[in-house]
Amino acid sequence: MSGTQPFSQLDPAKLALVRYPHPVLRGKTRPVEDFGETLDRIARRMLELMRANKGVGLAAPQVGLSLRLFVCNDTGNEGDDLICVNPTLTNPDGEVEADEGCLSIPGVTVPMRRAARITLLAQDVLGRPFERRADDLLSRIFQHEYDHLVGRLILDGMSEAVRLENRRAIRTLEEEYKRSVEARPRGAKPTARR
Numbered sequence: 001m002s003g004t005q006p007f008s009q010l011d012p013a014k015l016a017l018v019r020y021p022h023p024v025l026r027g028k029t030r031p032v033e034d035f036g037e038t039l040d041r042i043a044r045r046m047l048e049l050m051r052a053n054k055g056v057g058l059a060a061p062q063v064g065l066s067l068r069l070f071v072c073n074d075t076g077n078e079g080d081d082l083i084c085v086n087p088t089l090t091n092p093d094g095e096v097e098a099d100e101g102c103l104s105i106p107g108v109t110v111p112m113r114r115a116a117r118i119t120l121l122a123q124d125v126l127g128r129p130f131e132r133r134a135d136d137l138l139s140r141i142f143q144h145e146y147d148h149l150v151g152r153l154i155l156d157g158m159s160e161a162v163r164l165e166n167r168r169a170i171r172t173l174e175e176e177y178k179r180s181v182e183a184r185p186r187g188a189k190p191t192a193r194r
């Protein structure tokens with residue numbers, strides 16, 4: 001699913017995780033312009049997929065949608081679900097390194113240097129703006145998910161040593177993707193499903 005189909009015709013129930021090296025993970029995202037019920041259902045489906053896969057964040061390209069949208073939850077309590085539409089990040093402060101994984105790149109762990117604190121400016125599903133200053137895990141999640149919206153992955157800054165550690169997992173994902181593309185019937189539209 002390339003995200004080019006009309007928003008209202010999207011069936012959120014059909015959204016599924018896409019994995020590296022699916023090209024949608026490297027594509028450009030466009031701003032969300034349609035607020036309301038469909039957007040809410042998409043975001044709820046993303047939260048469901050995030051939770052089912054034991055993640056703390058999920059960006060729209062990870063379900064095959066080239067939209068500026070991500071969801072996250074840094075505590076595991078449903079009350080802390082956060083839906084971030086058209087987000088931007090400002091006022092980074094400090095720096096801290098920690099290991100990160102990615103639901104689209106299972107089996108791969110990369111130490112990532114991130115701003116220790118950052119401010120998110122975003123909209124909710126109704127288009128109402130909000131602001132959130134974050135530190136610790138939430139700051140890291142914001143930066144990881146924002147990277148997805150500009151086509152950046154944790155693979156991009158790997159040192160040679162980290163690349164070697166993850167080489168097998170990356171190769172497995174590349175081979176799985178190649179097989180899934182080859183198995184697709186001729187002329188079939190690429191979909192978000194694996």
Ligand SMILES: [Zn+2]
Nearest residue numbers: 101102103104
């Ligand atoms: Zn990720």
